[in-house]
Amino acid sequence: xxxxxxxxxxxxxxxxxxxxxxxxxxxxxxxxxxxxxxxxxxxxxxxxxxxxxxxxxxxxxxxxxxxxxxxxxxxxxxxxxxxxxxxxxxxxxxxxxxxxxxxxxxxxxxxxxxxxxxxxxxxxxxxxxxxxxxxxxxxxxxxxxxxxxxxxxxxxxxxxxxxxxxxxxxxxxxxxxxxxxxxxxxxxxxxxxxxxxxxxxxxxxxxxxxxxxxxxxxxxxxxxxxxxxxxxxxxxxxxxxxxxxxxxxxxxxxxxxxxxxxxxxxxxxxxxxxxxxxxxxxxxxxxxxxx
Numbered sequence: 001x002x003x004x005x006x007x008x009x010x011x012x013x014x015x016x017x018x019x020x021x022x023x024x025x026x027x028x029x030x031x032x033x034x035x036x037x038x039x040x041x042x043x044x045x046x047x048x049x050x051x052x053x054x055x056x057x058x059x060x061x062x063x064x065x066x067x068x069x070x071x072x073x074x075x076x077x078x079x080x081x082x083x084x085x086x087x088x089x090x091x092x093x094x095x096x097x098x099x100x101x102x103x104x105x106x107x108x109x110x111x112x113x114x115x116x117x118x119x120x121x122x123x124x125x126x127x128x129x130x131x132x133x134x135x136x137x138x139x140x141x142x143x144x145x146x147x148x149x150x151x152x153x154x155x156x157x158x159x160x161x162x163x164x165x166x167x168x169x170x171x172x173x174x175x176x177x178x179x180x181x182x183x184x185x186x187x188x189x190x191x192x193x194x195x196x197x198x199x200x201x202x203x204x205x206x207x208x209x210x211x212x213x214x215x216x217x218x219x220x221x222x223x224x225x226x227x228x229x230x231x232x233x234x235x236x237x238x239x240x241x242x243x244x245x246x247x248x249x250x251x252x253x254x255x256x257x258x259x260x261x262x263x264x265x266x267x268x269x270x271x272x273x274x275x276x277x278x279x280x281x282x283x284x285x286x287x288x289x290x291x
Contacts, residue, residue, distance in 0.1 A: 053093030106283030
């Protein structure tokens with residue numbers, strides 16, 4: 001997401017602060033919430049303020065877009081939409097739980113009760129929140145949390161890498177639904193040397209016991225004697241699909257790591273650790289599934 005220019009950011013012509021004045025502050029350090037904003041008719045949009053709603057710049061700041069002053073600059077530059085309409089009023093009151101707010105075309109996570117996490121799952125961890133056999137689970141890695149989290153897709157017991165968790169049920173459902181075809185990228189250790197036509201065969205499709213399967217992208221990352229490291233991207237989520245596809249092509253996988261889900265990358269997140277997704281990552285996930 002591009003950043004607004006640094007500095008003071010001009011208010012739209014005709015705008016002025018009222019109420020508490022320039023020095024007014026609320027308990028969390030922002031502009032006083034009872035300030036009034038007045039605009040010339042040419043600066044006013046048709047968005048109807050929500051009675052008892054939250055000021056737009058406060059919602060943006062709470063979503064991680066920056067300070068309230070920076071969020072006011074975003075509004076002044078016409079980069080903020082509420083329910084599809086560009087809003088230029090700092091004092092516009094919105095309902096962050098029900099209205100869709102976008103910045104630079106990307107939806108922001110405006111509900112404060114929603115959680116979006118990335119986890120680097122190690123091998124030997126079960127992709128469940130509990131296990132009656134006493135095995136280590138992803139819940140053990142995430143720790144005690146009040147929210148009921150959904151995992152976005154699964155990784156088998158020995159597969160490592162990126163998993164996403166959220167209590168945003170609509171987003172989680174769409175990310176795993178075949179209709180949206182969200183791509184997932186993996187690194188796989190396979191026997192070498194790798195034949196030159198392997199990529200062509202994988203992209204063309206290979207018949208498995210439950211139907212055809214194919215890769216969206218494929219490349220050889222590293223060749224090391226009798227072993228090779230390959231990267232494969234596909235958008236479907238059948239069980240063990242990467243291992244089965246490569247095995248059917250004659251290259252059984254000895255180690256598998258998922259490195260990317262849609263726009264979210266594993267990066268340098270250490271095994272067993274988790275992190276909150278950025279506002280930009282969440283916005284790109286929304287966009288990937290037409291939300």
